Amino acid sequence: MRKVMQILKKIIIFLIIIIIFIQFLRAYIYNRVAPELKKWHEKSSYKEPDYKEFKTVEEYLLAENRFLKDVFSEVEVNSKDNLTRFSKNGILSSLDKDGNNINSSFEMIPENIKGGVLLLHGLTDSPFMMRDIAKIFYENGYYVLGLRYKYHGTYPGELVKVSQKDFEDAAIFGSKMIKEKLKDIKNSEFYMVGFSTGAAATLQYITSSIREDKELPKPEKVFWLSPAMGVSPAAKFGFLDSWVSLIPYFKKFQWLDINPEYDPAKYNSFPKNSGIQVYYLIKKAKINFMKLSKKEKAELPPIYSYTSLVDSTVLDKDLYDIFFKMENSENKLVIFDINRKFEEFFKPNLINLNLRDEALDLDFKFNVSFISNYNTKKDDMVGILNYYQGKFYEEKDTGLKWNESNFSLSHVSIPISPENSIYGKHSILGDLKLKGENNALYLSPNLLYRIRYNEFFEYIEEDIKNTLKKNN
Incomplete structure (x- = not known):
């Protein structure tokens, strides 16, 4: 027995040595091929305002504004011709014409307030990503707060500091602030809207408000956009890279992506720590959800979710699983299909998908709307297949249509209007057409041709308006 234990011990030591060797080899290779780090890949010397x-x-927004100005000064590029978000007065600057930072938290206050809405953006994003959605609620009489997470909207080096608790704290702080705004308004309702990681933060929040802290304001309705209910399981092993990157020579290894920072409202570079923290946030939220009793599940607010059939950022099967387990007949899942005109270019699993068969087989207990030109294969003939209480209701003359050159939506496009000034149909990034030779750019072509706006944003707008009308 002792000999067996000695052999096992040697095997374990050997495997550990192999893992360490592989880690250092990976770090060495990455260090050689990755671009050089810029000053915006470092941590800021300024401390984030603490929500508490x-x-x-108003107090928070003033402090945040001062903070963003200080942080921006650390990495500011003086040349207006430089294609970086940190170029003051440049065409891709994060500052608008009045010198305000578009990444900051924001309020929208209607004259007569009916209720309040908290909007939580995604990982690497900023509140700017939520402005088009915010406008829908504002124009319908709702006070809107688009809140910035800590370490977002500044520069990517700050994401090395982020933790799952920062997302949770933002949801709690924002909800309490809206409760304060609505305290003198009779019959007001509180809603939450989460994009990507923001959706995971709302799930964690609503399950916590039921199970742990019953004093938290409870939303009457929740809206999800490209919800992050599942990410690659590989994210949890990112810590194995983190300890290697503590060695100064391997500093680059703490980054999954090191890219040019040309996007005014979103980071292009991605540190591994941020992926790890979102993985833990989602895991915690799902554990909380699974612990809910049947009675507690009945306390969950109706959830309206909008997602693209193809999404390279999150795992859609986890979203569908959550919806099935919620067992709420008021929930609604909206899926934007691929442009079937291009079926010959798609992978077989996408071409063969038939939602009508799927719905009948799975017997959905919630509402589903499938936005697709499945039957026509034509750009200008996009229909809506609604599944409600076991029956299909098909809308054909919808007025919805594809741009003739777009083959799908994307994870980042769902909350963005075609009229958006940065990501819209006729904007600099929305209409980006870089062309040249293969393998000349370090930047992945995926970033360059990924669609940035939602061709069917009008559907989301009308759907949200109809949901709000039901309460009036």
């Missing part, structure tokens, strides 16, 4: 220090939104 503020009793009103």
Whole structure:
């Protein structure tokens, strides 16, 4: 027995040595091929405003504004011709014409407030990504707060500091601020909207408000956009890279992507830590959800979710699984299909998908709308296949249509209007057409041709408006 234990011990030591060797080899190779780190890949010397220090939104916004100005000064590029978000007065600057940072948190206050809405953006994003959705609620009489997470909207080096708790704290702080805004308004309702990681933060929040902290304001309805209910399981092993990157020579290895920072409202570079923290946030939210009793599940608010059939950022099967387990007949899942005109270019699993068969086989207990030209294969003949209480209701003359050159939506496009000034149909990034020779750019072509706006944003707008009308 002792000999067996000695052999096992040697095998374990050998495997550990192999793992260490592989890690250092990977780090060495990455260090050689990856671009050089810029000053915006470092940590800021300024401390983020702590939500707990503020009793009103106004106090927080003033402190955040000062903070963003200080942080921006650390990495500012003086040349207006430089294609970086950090070029003051440049065409891709994060500052608008009045010198305001578009990445900051924001309020929209209608004259007569019916209720309040908290909007939580995604990982590497900023509140700017939520402005088009925010406008829908604002124009319908709702006070809107688009809140920035810590370490977002500044520069990517800050994401090395982020933790899952930062997402949770943002949801709690924002909800309490909206409760304060609505305290003197009779019959007001509170809603939450989460994009990508923001959806995971809302799931964690609503399950916590039921199971752990019953004093938290409870939303009457929740809206999800490209919800992150599942990410690659590989994210949890990112810590194995983190300890290697502590060695100064391997500093680059803490980054999954090191890219040019040309996007004014979103980071292009991605540190591994941020992926790890989102993985833990989602895991915690799902564990909380699974612990809910049948009675507690009945307390969950109706959830309206909008997602693309193809999404390279999150795992859609996890979203569908959550919806099945919620067992709420008021929930609604909206799926934007691929442009079937291009079926010959798609992978077989996408071509063969038939939602009508899927719905009948799975017997959905919630509402589903499938936005697709499945039957026509034509750009200008996009229909809606609605599944409600076991029956199909098909809408053909919808007025929805594809741009003739677009083959699908994307994860990042769902909350963005075609009229958006940065990502819209006729904007610099929305209409980006870089062309040249293969293998000349370090930047992945995937970033360059990924669609940035939602061709069917009008559907989301009308769907949200109809949902709001039901409460009036």
